[in-house]
Amino acid sequence: MTTASLQTPKVAAMQKRPSARHQMLVRQARIVLMPLACAFLMLVFWEAYVRISHVPAVILPGPLVVLATMAEIYPTLLLQAVPTTIESTIGFLISCSLGIVLAVLLCYSRIWREAVYPNLVLIQIIPKIALAPLFILWFGLGAESRLAFSVFISVFPIIVSTYEGLTNVDPNLLRLCRACQAQEWQVFLSVRVPSALPFIFSGMKVSITLAIIGVVIGEFITAQAGLGYLIVASSARSDTPVALAAVVVLCGAGLLLYGIVTGLQSIVNERYSRGGSR
C-alpha cells in the first residue's frame, strides 16, 4: 500500500496482530459449525440413550438405525419424495399467483379492502388444519384435495405481505410520480411492484413451509402416495425406522424448497430492499 509510510506505530502494531480477515473467517465458521456441533451432540445423546436404555426399535430407533434404513430403502424414499415435492411446489406456485392477484384487488378496490381484508385476517387465526378432512370430502382423494388444502393454508401470508408491500410505498415516491403526471398503471409497475418485492418474498418464505405442511397433511388423510403417506403407512405397521427415514427425507425436501425461495429472496433484496436507499 502507498499509505504505508503514513502509518503510525499504533496502526502498524494492529496489522501485526491476527488480521481482521482472519477474525472474520473464525466468526463465520462459528456461525456454521456451532449449530452443526449442537445437532451432532444431540444425535450422539439420542444414540447413547437408545443403546443404554434398550428401548425397542419399534418405539424409538437410534439415528444409526434410521441411517441404515435410509440406505436400504432409498429408492422407495426418493420415489415417494417426488409427488410430495412436486405437489408442494405446485401448491406454493398457485398460492403465489392467487395471493398476489388478491392483494392487487385489495390494493385497488375499496370494497375488497373494507369488506374482505378483515375477514382474511380473521381466517388466518382459525386452526385451518382442522378443515383438512373436509377438503377430502369436497375434492376427493386425488391430488386436487391435497393441492386445494395446501393452497388454503399457504395463500394467506402471500396476500397479507403483498398487500402490505403494495400499499406501504414511500409517500415521497408517490408524490414524485404525481409531479411526473404518471398514470396509476405506471406507478404500479414502476414503483409499487418493485417496492413490494421484498415483502412478497418474506411472505413466500412463510408460504413455502405451509404449502409443504398442507400437502403432507393431505397425504396423511388421502393415503395414496408421498412421504406423508409413507409416514402414516409405516407407523401403522409399527415400522418406526422407515417412518423416521421418511421424516428425514421430508426435512431435506423442505430445506431444498425453502433454500430456493431464500436464495431468490436474497437476490431480490440486494436490489429492491428499501434499506439500501439512504
Place this chain on the structure above:
Amino acid sequence: MLDMAAEPAGRFIEASQIAKIYETGGGVVEALSSISFDCAQGDFLSLLGPSGCGKSTLLMIMAGLEPATDGRASVAGEVVMSPRADVGVVFQDPTLLPWRTTLENVLFPIEMMRLRRSLYRDRAVALLEEVGLGKFLTKRPHELSGGMRQRVAICRALVHEPKILLMDEPFSALDAITRDQMNALLLDLLIRHAKTVLFVTHSIREAVMLSDRILVMGGRPGRIVATEPVPFARPRAPELEDTAEFVALVARLRNAIEHSYGGHRAGGGA
C-alpha cells in the same frame, strides 16, 4: 426557444390571494393567508422563512401537487389545477428509486410522461456529466453521497426541459460545505439552462446568493412580510458573501424575519 407570445413577461408565475386551511382533529389551521406574488420569466425567486411558515405548502400549491383552499395559482397564463409538463420539481428529499441506477432515475420522468426514452438519453447523460456525475451513471442511490443524490434529483427535474424549476429546500439536509458547493453548482447550471426558478429555503445566505428577488414569509398564518430585490450581477462567485452589500442585505432580511415574530425570537440560521 422561449415563447413569450402569450404572457406578459412580469407574470410568468403568479399567485393571487392564495389561502390554505387545514382541518385537523384539533380544529382549523390557517397555513397560508392571502398570498400574492408574481415572477417574471427567467427570474430566480426565493421564498424565505422559518420552519412552519407554509413556504413548502405554497410551493406544492404552485406545483399543482396540493390544492389551495382559496385563491389562484397560475403558470404561463394557465390556472394550475394539476402538475404540469413544463415544470420540474426538486424535493427536500432526493426521492430516488433505490433499485434504479443514476441514469435510470434521471430518465424516470420521461417514462412516466410516456415520452421516448431514446430521445432523452443523451440529454440525461449530458446533464449528469455537467453536475460531475458522468462516472456514476450506473451506480445506485445507496452508493452515492447526499450531495450526489440531490444532484441526480436536479438532473431528473431538468431532463424533460421544463421552463420552470420548483425547488423545495433542496439543500437543507446537506452539511454547510456541501451546501455551498451545491449553490455554486446550481448558479453555474442555470447560466447554461435558463429557467424560471421558485426556490424555498430557510437559509438567508442561500437565498441572497441565488435569487433575483426574495419574498420573506412569516408564520401563523403564513404570509409574505417583505420583498427584497437582490441587486448582485451574475455570474456570482462565492466571494460575493464577503462583500459589505451582501452582509447588509443578509442583515436586513434577518431583521425582517425577526420582525415578523414581533422581535421575540431570533431568526432562522443564516
